[in-house]
Amino acid sequence: MNINAATPKSTAGIVWPALPEPRAAALLALQYQLEQTEWWSAEALREAQMNQLGALLHHAYETIPFYRKRLSAAGYQPNKPLTAEIFARIPLLRRSEIQAQGKALLSQQVHPAHGRVTTGVTSGSMGRPITYFGTELAQYFWQAFTLREHVWHGRDIMGRMAAIRSELDDAVAPTWGPPTSMVFPTVSCATLGVRTDVSAQLDWLLKHEVEYLLSYPTNVRALAEASLARKVQLNRLLEVRTLGEMVDPDLRALCRQAWGVGLVDIYSAREVGYLALQCPDHEHYHVQSENVLVEVLDDHDNPCAVGEIGRVVVSTLNNFAMPLIRYEILDHAEVGASCPCGRGLPVLKRILGRQRNMVTFPNGHRHWPSTGYKEWSTRLPILQAQIVQRSLTIVEAKLVPTRPLTPADETEFAAILHRSLGYPFEIVFSYHQKIPRSAGGKFEDFLSEVG
Amino acid sequence: MPMIRSRVPGLIWPGLPGPYGDAHLALLWQLERSQWWRADVLHAHQLRQLAVVLAHAAKNVPFYRAKLAGMDLAACATSEGWAGLPILTRSDIQAAGAQLRAEAIPREHGRFHEIQTSGSTGKPIRAFGSDITSFFWNVLTLRGHLWHKHDFSGKLASIRVFDEGVGSPPKGMSVPAWGHATDVAWITGPGALLNLATASVSQQAEWLQREAPDYLLTHPSNLAALVREMGPRPAVLPNLREVWTIAESLDANVRRFVEEEWQLRVVDTYSSRECGYLATQCPMSDHYHVHSESVLVEVLDDAGQPVKPGEVGRVLISTLHNYATPLLRYEIGDYAEVGAPCPCGRGLPTLSRIVGRQRNMLTLPDGEKRWPRCGYDQFMDIVPVRQLRLVQRSLHTIDAEIVTERPLTESESAALVGIIHEALGHPFEIRLDYVAEIPRGPGGKFEEFLSAIDRASESTET
Numbered sequence: 001m002n003i004n005a006a007t008p009k010s011t012a013g014i015v016w017p018a019l020p021e022p023r024a025a026a027l028l029a030l031q032y033q034l035e036q037t038e039w040w041s042a043e044a045l046r047e048a049q050m051n052q053l054g055a056l057l058h059h060a061y062e063t064i065p066f067y068r069k070r071l072s073a074a075g076y077q078p079n080k081p082l083t084a085e086i087f088a089r090i091p092l093l094r095r096s097e098i099q100a101q102g103k104a105l106l107s108q109q110v111h112p113a114h115g116r117v118t119t120g121v122t123s124g125s126m127g128r129p130i131t132y133f134g135t136e137l138a139q140y141f142w143q144a145f146t147l148r149e150h151v152w153h154g155r156d157i158m159g160r161m162a163a164i165r166s167e168l169d170d171a172v173a174p175t176w177g178p179p180t181s182m183v184f185p186t187v188s189c190a191t192l193g194v195r196t197d198v199s200a201q202l203d204w205l206l207k208h209e210v211e212y213l214l215s216y217p218t219n220v221r222a223l224a225e226a227s228l229a230r231k232v233q234l235n236r237l238l239e240v241r242t243l244g245e246m247v248d249p250d251l252r253a254l255c256r257q258a259w260g261v262g263l264v265d266i267y268s269a270r271e272v273g274y275l276a277l278q279c280p281d282h283e284h285y286h287v288q289s290e291n292v293l294v295e296v297l298d299d300h301d302n303p304c305a306v307g308e309i310g311r312v313v314v315s316t317l318n319n320f321a322m323p324l325i326r327y328e329i330l331d332h333a334e335v336g337a338s339c340p341c342g343r344g345l346p347v348l349k350r351i352l353g354r355q356r357n358m359v360t361f362p363n364g365h366r367h368w369p370s371t372g373y374k375e376w377s378t379r380l381p382i383l384q385a386q387i388v389q390r391s392l393t394i395v396e397a398k399l400v401p402t403r404p405l406t407p408a409d410e411t412e413f414a415a416i417l418h419r420s421l422g423y424p425f426e427i428v429f430s431y432h433q434k435i436p437r438s439a440g441g442k443f444e445d446f447l448s449e450v451g
Numbered sequence: 452m453p454m455i456r457s458r459v460p461g462l463i464w465p466g467l468p469g470p471y472g473d474a475h476l477a478l479l480w481q482l483e484r485s486q487w488w489r490a491d492v493l494h495a496h497q498l499r500q501l502a503v504v505l506a507h508a509a510k511n512v513p514f515y516r517a518k519l520a521g522m523d524l525a526a527c528a529t530s531e532g533w534a535g536l537p538i539l540t541r542s543d544i545q546a547a548g549a550q551l552r553a554e555a556i557p558r559e560h561g562r563f564h565e566i567q568t569s570g571s572t573g574k575p576i577r578a579f580g581s582d583i584t585s586f587f588w589n590v591l592t593l594r595g596h597l598w599h600k601h602d603f604s605g606k607l608a609s610i611r612v613f614d615e616g617v618g619s620p621p622k623g624m625s626v627p628a629w630g631h632a633t634d635v636a637w638i639t640g641p642g643a644l645l646n647l648a649t650a651s652v653s654q655q656a657e658w659l660q661r662e663a664p665d666y667l668l669t670h671p672s673n674l675a676a677l678v679r680e681m682g683p684r685p686a687v688l689p690n691l692r693e694v695w696t697i698a699e700s701l702d703a704n705v706r707r708f709v710e711e712e713w714q715l716r717v718v719d720t721y722s723s724r725e726c727g728y729l730a731t732q733c734p735m736s737d738h739y740h741v742h743s744e745s746v747l748v749e750v751l752d753d754a755g756q757p758v759k760p761g762e763v764g765r766v767l768i769s770t771l772h773n774y775a776t777p778l779l780r781y782e783i784g785d786y787a788e789v790g791a792p793c794p795c796g797r798g799l800p801t802l803s804r805i806v807g808r809q810r811n812m813l814t815l816p817d818g819e820k821r822w823p824r825c826g827y828d829q830f831m832d833i834v835p836v837r838q839l840r841l842v843q844r845s846l847h848t849i850d851a852e853i854v855t856e857r858p859l860t861e862s863e864s865a866a867l868v869g870i871i872h873e874a875l876g877h878p879f880e881i882r883l884d885y886v887a888e889i890p891r892g893p894g895g896k897f898e899e900f901l902s903a904i905d906r907a908s909e910s911t912e913t
Contacts, residue, residue, distance in 0.1 A: 004484055007496070008477075012559035012583065013507065014772060016500040017481040017744050019559070019583075022470045029476035029636075033455050033465045035483065044452050048464040055463050111460045137459065290465050320461055 024183040030144040054082035063107040132271035133322040143179035145274040152280040159211030161189040166441025194441040198222040214241040218443040224258035246353035286345035372420035389448040472636035502528035508777040514550040539781040556774040579775035591728035592632035603639040605665030612895035618644035620654040647895040660687040671701040672897035700807040740799040760791040
C-alpha cells in the first residue's frame with residue numbers, strides 16, 4: 001500500500017477518512033503545508049525563510065549573549081526587519097566555535113510551547129564531536145521531514161524495512177517506528193549493527209526478505225558486491241536508502257546491477273536535521289527550505305552559481321534552544337539548476353562530502369578524488385582500501401588484501417591511484433586485517449591530514 | 452501565498468496552527484489525495500466507513516435498531532447490498548422524531564447540536580449533528596476555497612440570511628475575518644455581512660459599493676436581482692473577482708447572465724443543513740464534484756435504479772460521519788443530473804446540474820414532468836417587471852405573480868406571456884397576478900417556479 005493511498009490510523013470510531021490522534025494530525029498537518037510550500041517559487045520560499053530567520057535572530061539576540069555580540073557587529077538591529085544584506089554579514093559559525101562555546105550557545109529562555117530542551121552529540125568522525133541542543137519542536141520538524149521523505153518516494157507502508165547502521169542491535173521491531181508508525185499502520189523494521197561482517201549482513205538480509213534497506217553508502221557497496229560475488233538476489237527489495245556518507249554515482253548503477261533497484265539518498269546532520277532530500281523524480285537533492293536555509297559559498301564567501309561547488313553553510317529555522325546561524329558544516333556541495341519537477345526548493349546537484357575527504361596537490365589545487373575503486377577491486381586481490389593523504393606529496397594506501405600483494409600488484413595499484421587522484425603522489429603501503437569504521441559507523445575511503 | 456496561522460511563539464513559518472487547525476489540515480492532506488482516486492476506490496472506502504455507521508446506528512439509534520433488526524449489516528455495506536437498505540424519507544424523519552437521535556456517540560464526536568431545516572414550503576425536519584459533522588463542514592468549506600484558489604487576503608462580502616439584527620441594512624456588519632472554517636488555520640482578510648432577510652436590492656447595491664469586496668457570497672436569485680440592479684460589470688465593484696452561490700439551485704441561465712454581465716466566474720455549492728456539503732463546483736468546469744469523503748450520493752430513477760450520465764433522478768444521501776443522527780439513503784427531495792467522469796481527473800463523482808425539487812417541477816397536460824427553465828430576469832428588459840414567480844395551478848393554468856412599477860400595456864403583457872410560453876415549452880393559460888411584493892421563503896430562498904399540483908415531496912434547505 002503506497003503511503004499516498006493509505007488511510008492513516010484513526011480515532012473516534014471513524015475509519016475513513018481518518019481522524020488521526022493529535023500528534024499524528026500535527027505531522028499530517030505539516031505535510032499538508034509542505035506540499036504547498038514545495039511548489040512555491042524560490043523567491044517566495046526565500047522571503048518566508050527570511051521572515052522566520054528574523055524571528056529566530058531576534059530570539060538569539062535577546063537570549064544568547066554570544067549571538068547578541070555577533071549579530072550587533074554585523075549591523076543587526078532587533079527592531080528592524082532582517083535583510084539579506086545584514087544576514088550575509090553575519091560571520092560563519094565554525095565547528096570549533098560550537099565546541100568552544102558549549103552551553104554559551106544555549107538559550108535560557110525557550111518558550112514552553114517549544115517543548116523540552118533535548119541534547120545530543122554528533123558522531124565526530126574525525127574525533128571532534130560537538131554537543132548540540134534542540135527542542136521537542138525541532139524534533140517534531142525532524143519527524144515531519146522523515147515523513148515527507150517517505151511520501152515523496154511513495155513507499156509501501158506494508159513493506160518491511162531493514163536498517164544497518166551504527167549503534168543498532170540485531171533485532172526486529174514490529175513497526176518502522178516513529179514518526180511513520182505514529183501516523184500509518186506499518187510493518188516490521190529489522191535492525192543490525194553496521195560493524196557486522198558483510199557476509200553475515202547479507203545472510204541476515206536474505207533471512208529477513210525486506211522491501212527496503214537503509215544503510216551507509218560504503219556498506220551498501222560492500223553488500224551489493226557480496227551479492228554479486230555470491231550470486232544471490234534480494235528478491236523482495238524495492239529500494240535502497242542511504243545516508244551519512246557521500247554517494248558515488250556508480251553506487252546507483254551497482255545497486256541496479258546487484259538487485260535491480262534504485263537508490264534514494266538523504267542528506268542530514270544530527271545537529272541541524274534534514275538539509276536536503278533526493279527529488280522524487282531525479283537523482284539530485286532538494287534543500288529542505290522549510291527546515292533550514294542552506295547557502296553554498298565559494299572561497300570568498302560569495303554564493304556559488306549553478307554548477308559551482310562550494311562549502312555548505314546552514315542556518316536552522318526552528319531550533320530556538322541552540323540556534324545555528326550560518327553554521328559551516330564542513331560539507332561541500334554542487335549547486336544545481338532549477339528542477340524540472342517544478343518544486344521551488346533549491347537544488348543541490350551533488351553532495352561532495354567533507355573537506356577532509358578532499359585531496360590537495362602540491363600546488364594547492366584541491367578536489368574530491370576517486371580512489372580507482374572499480375579498477376583495483378576487479379584486478380587486484382584487495383578487499384578494502386582506505387587512502388590517507390599524509391602530506392602534500394605522500395599518500396598512504398591502507399589495504400586489506402586477500403593474499404600478499406606482489407611488487408607487480410603494488411605497481412599496478414600505484415598506477416591506478418595516480419590516475420584516479422590526478423597526481424603522482426609517493427605511495428606508502430600498509431596492510432591490515434580490517435579497516436574499522438569511525439565512531440559514527442561511517443567509512444571514508446579517502447581522508448586527508450593536509451591543512 | 453496563503454500563510455498558515457502559527458500559534459507557537461517565535462515560529463512564523465511554517466506555521467503551526469494548534470491541535471484544532473492541525474486536525475483540519477490533516478484531513479485536507481487526505482482529501483488532496485482521495486479526490487484523485489478512481490470512483491470504485493472511493494466507493495470501496497465509503498462502504499468501509501458506512502459499515503461502521505450501520506453498526507453504530509443499529510446499536511445506538513432506536514429508529515435504526517428497529518428498522519435494521521434482522522438484517523445482515525455486513526452484506527448491506529457492499530456495492531450489491533447497499534440498495535437493499537430502505538430509503539429514508541422526510542416523512543420518516545418527521546415521524547421518527549427523537550427515535551433518530553443516537554443514545555450514545557463516541558466521546559470524540561463531542562456535543563450534539565440540533566439541526567432544523569427551515570421548511571420553505573413544507574414541514575421542517577429535525578436532526579442532530581455533532582462536533583465531527585461541524586468539523587467536516589469546515590473542512591469541505593476549505594476544500595472549496597482551495598479548489599478555486601481563493602485569495603485569503605481579499606475581502607469577503609456575504610449577503611445571506613442571518614439571525615435577526617445581524618448585518619441589518621443599510622450598514623451591515625463588519626467582521627475581522629472570513630469565518631470559522633478559514634480561521635482555524637489561515638489568516639484572512641476582513642468580511643462584511645448583510646442580512647438578505649431585510650436588505651432590499653438597492654440597499655445591497657449601495658452596501659456593496661461601499662464595501663468593495665473581492666468576493667461575494669449570496670443566493671442565485673438575489674445575485675440575478677443584483678446584477679439587474681447594478682448593470683453590466685459595475686465600475687463601483689472594481690475588486691470583485693468571483694461570486695459564490697449557495698442555498699438555491701443555480702440555473703444555467705442565471706449563471707450565464709451573471710458571468711456575461713459581470714465578466715466574472717460564478718462558483719456554486721450544493722449543501723444542506725442536515726447533510727452538510729454535498730457537492731462543490733469543479734475548479735475547471737461548471738459541474739459539481741460530490742464530496743465522497745463525507746457523503747454517499749445516489750441518484751435514482753423512478754424504479755429505484757441508478758441513473759446514467761445525462762439523466763436526472765432523485766437524490767439520496769448517506770452521511771458518513773453523523774453518528775448523532777445517521778441519515779442513510781435519505782431522500783432529500785432534490786433532483787440532479789448525473790455527469791460524466793470529469794476531465795479534471797478527479798475521481799469524485801460528478802453532478803452536471805442540481806435541477807431542484809419536485810415542487811419546482813412543471814407538469815405538462817399529458818402528464819410529462821420537467822424542470823422549467825428559470826432565470827427569467829434576463830428577459831425583464833423587455834417588460835418593466837421587477838419580480839416574477841410562476842405557480843402552476845392546474846395542468847393547463849399558470850399564475851404569473853408579478854411586481855411591476857405600473858400596469859403592463861397590452862403588448863407588454865403579450866410579450867411577457869410569449870416569454871413564459873417559450874420558457875415552459877407549452878402554451879399554458881397564463882393569468883397575470885399583480886402583487887405588491889413576492890417575499891422570500893424561510894431561509895431567504897426564492898423559487899421562481901412552484902407547482903401547486905404536486906406537493907408530494909417536501910423541501911430541502913441549504
